[in-house]
Amino acid sequence: MSTAWSWYVIVLVAINIAGCVWLLWWTARRRPGDPAPTETSHIWDGDITEYNKPLPRWWINLFYITIVFSIGYLLWYPGLGAFAGYGRWSSQLEHDREKATQDARLEETFAVYANQPLPALARDPDAMRLGRSIFANTCATCHGSTARGATGYPDLTDQVWNWGGEPEQILATVLDGREGVMPPWEKVLTGMGGEQAMTAIVAYTRSLSQPAAGGDYFAARGKTLYEGLCVACHGPDGTGNQALGAPDLTDGQWLYGGTSEALFASIAHGRHGIMPAHRELLGETRARLVAAWVWSLSNPPANATADNSQ
Structure with missing residues (x-):
C-alpha cells in the first residue's frame, strides 16, 4: 500500500470514529428549553402517548466503551493503512502458525x-x-x-x-x-515435401502400432522421414525412451489421441505436457x-x- 493510500485510510478511519463520538454526544445531551420527555403532544386514542426519553446513561456508556475498544483494536491489529499494529499480527503469520500445527x-x-x-x-x-x-x-x-x-x-x-x-x-x-516436450515439425516437414510429408510421417507413425498398414505408400515414405527426425527420441523401432519421457509408439496407446487428425496435430504443432x-x-x-x-x-x-x- 502506498503512503498516500495509507494516510487516506487512516484519516477516513479517524473521521468515522470522531463522527461516532460527536453523534453520540450530540444526541444524548439535553439542551435548555427542551420539552420534558412526556411533553411530546403525541397522543392517540386518548391514552396512548409517545414519550421522548433519552437512553439510560449505562447504555450510552456502553457505546463509548465500544468506541474505546475499537481504537485499541485498530492499534493492536493492522487496521490503519500500512500501520502493522503493535501486536504484529497478520493473516500470513496466522496461516503459517496454523499450517505448522496441522x-x-x-x-x-x-x-x-x-x-x-x-x-x-x-x-x-x-x-x-x-x-x-x-x-x-x-x-x-x-x-x-x-x-x-x-x-x-x-x-x-x-x-x-x-x-x-x-x-x-x-x-x-x-x-x-515431469516435463515432456514434443517439438513442432510442421515447418521442417513442409520444407521436406509439403503436406504430403506430413501425411507420410503420420501414416508411418500409425503403422508402428498397426503393422498391417506398413505397406502403404505414404507409410513407406514416412519411414525415411521418421528415421531422419524422430529416432533420437522415439528410437529406431519406435519403442520410445523413458529417460526423456518419449512415448512408445508401438503400443497403440495415445496420450493425445490416435486418430490421423490427432497425430497430425501432435507432429505439426508439438506437445508440451507438465506434471x-x-x-x-x-x-x-x-x-x-x-x-x-x-x-x-x-x-x-x-x-x-x-x-x-x-
Whole structure:
C-alpha cells in the first residue's frame, strides 16, 4: 500500500470514529428549553402517548466503551493503512502458525509410513486408504477420480509409463514432477515435401502400432522421414525412451489421441505436457503413500508380493 493510500485510510478511519463520538454526544445531551420527555403532544386514542426519553446513561456508556475498544483494536491489529499494529499480527503469520500445527499432526499420523518401500505400502490397507484420499485431494483434478486420465493426462491404471513404471520412478515423478516436450515439425516437414510429408510421417507413425498398414505408400515414405527426425527420441523401432519421457509408439496407446487428425496435430504443432512437482506440497511421506496407491493400480497384490520377494 502506498503512503498516500495509507494516510487516506487512516484519516477516513479517524473521521468515522470522531463522527461516532460527536453523534453520540450530540444526541444524548439535553439542551435548555427542551420539552420534558412526556411533553411530546403525541397522543392517540386518548391514552396512548409517545414519550421522548433519552437512553439510560449505562447504555450510552456502553457505546463509548465500544468506541474505546475499537481504537485499541485498530492499534493492536493492522487496521490503519500500512500501520502493522503493535501486536504484529497478520493473516500470513496466522496461516503459517496454523499450517505448522496441522503439519506436525500430519507428520505424526504419517510417521509410521516414512521411508517404507512402495510395494510394502501397497499391501497395507490403511496406507492405501490414505494414499487414495491424498490422490483424490491432489491428483484427481487432472487424472480423474478413477485415475483413468483424459486426453493429455495419462491413464494410471494401465501398463503404459512414459517415464517408467517402477516404484521409485513413480515416486520420483510425484516428488519432482515431469516435463515432456514434443517439438513442432510442421515447418521442417513442409520444407521436406509439403503436406504430403506430413501425411507420410503420420501414416508411418500409425503403422508402428498397426503393422498391417506398413505397406502403404505414404507409410513407406514416412519411414525415411521418421528415421531422419524422430529416432533420437522415439528410437529406431519406435519403442520410445523413458529417460526423456518419449512415448512408445508401438503400443497403440495415445496420450493425445490416435486418430490421423490427432497425430497430425501432435507432429505439426508439438506437445508440451507438465506434471507439477509435489515435494513441497505433500512432503516425501505423503508422496510415497500416493505413489504406492498409484503403483498398486497397475500391480495387483500378487505382483506386489512377487516384487517384494525379489
